[in-house]
Amino acid sequence: MRTFEAKISFDKFPIIIGINIFDNLKAFLENYSKKNIFIICDKYFKDNINFYTKSLSFIYEYKSLFIDGGLESKTIESYKLVIKELVNENISRDGIIIAIGGGVIGDLSAFVASTYQRGIDLIHIPTTTTAMIDSSIGGKTGINHLDQVNLIGSYHNPKAIFMDLRLLDSLNDRDFYSGICEAIKMSVTSDKEMFLKFLEIDKLVAQRNLDTLEEIIYWSVLTKLKHVSNDYKEKSMRLILNYGHTFGQAIETYYGLYQEKLKHGEAISLGISIASKISHLLFNNEESKNLLMKTKEIVNKYNLPDNFHKLNTSDIPSIKPLIKNLLNDKKRISEGNRFIICESIGNAKIKLLSDENILIKGFEYIY
Ligand SMILES: NC(=O)c1ccc[n+]([C@@H]2O[C@H](COP(=O)([O-])OP(=O)(O)OC[C@H]3O[C@@H](n4cnc5c(N)ncnc54)[C@H](O)[C@@H]3O)[C@@H](O)[C@H]2O)c1
Structure with missing residues (x-):
């Protein structure tokens, strides 16, 4: 079990990662009146009771x-439903919401917590790899609206996060690896040693070995905290986390929000493949070639796609709409487009790229 304190901006809170950790939760909840505690839980856990x-x-x-x-x-609609329940149950401003679930329940509950009566306390109990590695850390909350991802949202850190690794046992493979992709992505941009370790431990990860998962999730949380703690509202350091995202989002926009053809982590996997190609085109040396080859190797080892033909669909877009989506990306700035690229494994940079040909060649790589 790992217990440590996270610091993001002015907020400090404990994170507990391990198994059999819910006694610590009960102790934590003694700070609150029982009638003022409200749990929002993924329905999966009502319908699927098993040993874990x-x-x-x-x-x-x-x-x-x-x-x-x-x-x-x-x-x-879900937001309104939760607010109505909080009012029906008389949850007051000094109460607490506990979010148990993946990134969806976490983002929704955190948005509710940040707005209900101008903000109440929150605990995250993330239950997917995406939620443990990524969405529960960093304070971003949100709901989708008008077909736009996180169009409405805020920043709201929890009072504590409890991650029980055994809950990952029931997660399906696609969701499991989709979340692992975020950890792989962070290793590409900031930690060569961890990247090389990921290449070694794929079989243990596939077995969902608890020690291996603890190590990955602990490393991921620390790494994400390092990126967000000094740059809470996304200025420079936090942007490094967007490696592969801008390209992935252009593909996600093509497929749309509510579909099973492409999971977010799969889009990131295609995105980091494109980013590795563009990085190699820009630097064209042994290090960038290594980045290109090893990125392909690692996504293959973790059941993640490195080209369109590995997706769960025969609907493959042409490049034109993807480039259009890319250039419409919300992170566009007036002098051109900021992209995160890697000079070598573990060494990411923010670069302005205005040469459309390089972007086209990047996308061509995943056909
Ligand atoms: N706030 C952030 O910084 C941030 C970062 C990354 C992603 N996100 C958001 O996270 C969301 C995606 O999260 P997700 O991939 O966890 O999706 P999700 O919450 O929809 O979970 C995926 C599926 O797994 C099920 N599930 C959850 N836990 C399970 C378990 N232990 N065993 C079996 N099934 C389980 C869910 O019911 C769901 O069907 C997106 O909305 C994305 O925008 C937010």
Whole structure:
């Protein structure tokens, strides 16, 4: 078990990673009146009780609401439903919301917590690799609206995060590896040693070995914290986390929000493949060639796509709409486009790229 303190901007809170950790949660909740504790939980855990999910049986001791996981729930309708329940249950400003689920339940609950009565306390209990590695860390909250991802949102850090690694046991392979992709991406941009370790431990990860998962998730949380703690509202350091995202998002925009053809982590996998190609085109040396080859090797080892033909669809876009989506990206600035590229494994940079030919060649690489 790992217990440590996270610091983001002026906020400090404990993060606990391990197994059998919910006694610590119960102790933490003694700071709150029981009638003021409200749990928002992924409905998966109501419908699927097994040896591991049984550890969540404490839910039934508190006021709670179950909501389906999946992007269809990250909506203004779900937001209104939760607010109504909080009012019905008389949760007051000194209460606390506990979010149990993947990134969808986490982002929705955190947005509710940041706005209900101008903001109440929150605990995250992330249950997917995406939520443990990425979405529960960094304070971003949000719901999708008008077909736009996180169009409505805020920043709101939790009071504590509890990650029980055994909950990952029931996650399907696609969601599992989709989240792992975020960790791989961070190793490409900031930690060569960890990247090389990822190349070695793929079989242990596939077995969901608890020690290996603890090591990966602990490293990921520390790495994400390092990127966000001094740059809470996304200025420079935090942008490095967008490696592969800008390209991936152009592809995600093509497929749309509510579909099973492309998961977010799969889009990132295609995105880091494109970014490795563009990086090699720009630097054209042994280091950049190594980045290109090893990126291909690692995504293959982790069941992630490095080209369109490995997706769960025969619907393959042409390059033109992808470039258009890319240039419309919200992170565009007036002098051109900021992209994150890598000079070598573990060494990312922000670069302005205005040569469309290089971008086209990058996309061609994944056909
Ligand atoms: N706030 C941030 O910084 C941030 C960062 C990355 C992603 N996100 C958001 O996260 C969301 C995606 O998160 P996600 O991939 O966790 O999706 P999700 O929450 O929809 O979970 C994926 C699926 O797994 C199920 N599930 C959850 N835990 C499970 C478990 N332990 N066992 C079996 N099934 C389980 C869910 O019911 C759902 O069907 C997106 O909305 C994305 O925008 C936010």
